[in-house]
Amino acid sequence: MFGVQFSKIINDINYVLLPPACFGCNAQLIRGEQLLCTVCRYDLPITEFNFTQENAVDRIFYGRVPIEKAVSFLFFHKNGIVKSLLHQLKYKNQEEIGAFLGKWYAETLVGQRDFPKLDAIVPVPLHPKKQRKRGYNQVTLFAKQLAHHSKTPYQDQILIKTANTRTQTKKSRLNRLLGSRNLYEVRNPESIKGKNILLVDDVITTGATIESCAKALIKVENVRVYVATMAFVP
């Protein structure tokens, strides 16, 4: 009893000394708000893409790689809330943002009639070195929420990143596109033969990462790839 009260007091002190700020606009959060203030929550640019209609994310992959369907939760705008959220998630140790977005997205997506029958949910992997350095894969908690709500196995050992491309951010787009070939490999391909896989990532910009991952997956006989991401750059 004392322990519980004590931790509540510590929380209250923390709250006064370090009031949590909104990850979207940096305003001080009030009690009951988590991660985002109410204004930012309402302002989140949700795409409302579904698994039936063709959308702008699908079109990114036309002629590049056969993806069954691609959807994204949010629009990623320059200097917007989503950019700020994903920056915190990726570079500022705010891993729980992934769970927050994943839960929200899963609750709107999984119940839809057109949600496909899936066999595995696979996150876009980081190179092991990079993951050690960051301490986590920013996609994990988001993907796990989708897995949990759709009752689909979460499998992060199927697709692995074989080359570390950290230095590639400085190269030109062309080099990056060329360089993105064969960066990913499927481990134990037999295990995914004939399966429907939902590939999950944070944000789609050029689509090169998803293209590269999807190409590795569809090398396996009768694999169908679906894509869901937190955001995409329109």
Ligand SMILES: [Zn+2]
């Ligand atoms: Zn805000």
